[in-house]
Amino acid sequence: MDKKVKSDSKPKTYFLNKSCPFCDQGCLCFSKASRGLKFLFCDECDAIYFDPRTIETSPFCTLHYDGTVWLFDSSDPLSKTDQVFSVGDAGIMNLEEIKEMGWEDLIGGAY
Numbered sequence: 652m653d654k655k656v657k658s659d660s661k662p663k664t665y666f667l668n669k670s671c672p673f674c675d676q677g678c679l680c681f682s683k684a685s686r687g688l689k690f691l692f693c694d695e696c697d698a699i700y701f702d703p704r705t706i707e708t709s710p711f712c713t714l715h716y717d718g719t720v721w722l723f724d725s726s727d728p729l730s731k732t733d734q735v736f737s738v739g740d741a742g743i744m745n746l747e748e749i750k751e752m753g754w755e756d757l758i759g760g761a762y
C-alpha cells in the first residue's frame with residue numbers, strides 16, 4: 652500500500668448533494684478512517700453517516716475529536732449513550748475512493 656503521497660495541490664473535500672438531515676445546514680464530507688472505513692462527516696454538527704443513501708433513516712452518530720464514534724438515542728439527541736468504536740485517524744476521501752464506493756453520482760460539489 653502507498654504511504655501518504657505529498658502533493659502540491661491541496662486535496663479537495665467532496666461533499667454530498669444533500670445537507671445534513673440533523674442540523675439541516677452542514678456539508679456532509681466524504682471521509683475515511685485509517686482502517687478503511689468510509690463515512691460521511693457533517694462539518695457543522697459532527698454527525699456521521701455510514702451510507703449516503705440512507706442518511707435520513709440511519710441511527711444518529713457523532714464523531715468526536717479523539718476519533719471515537721458515539722451512537723445517540725434518536726429520541727434524545729443530547730444524551731450520549733454508547734461509544735461504538737474508534738475510527739482512528741480520519742481523513743477525506745479522494746475522487747477515486749468515492750468512485751470505488753459507487754458514490755460518485757451523489758457528489759454535490761467540493762471545496
Ligand SMILES: [Zn+2]
Pocket residue numbers: 671672673674675676677693694695696697698
Ligand atoms: Zn449536521
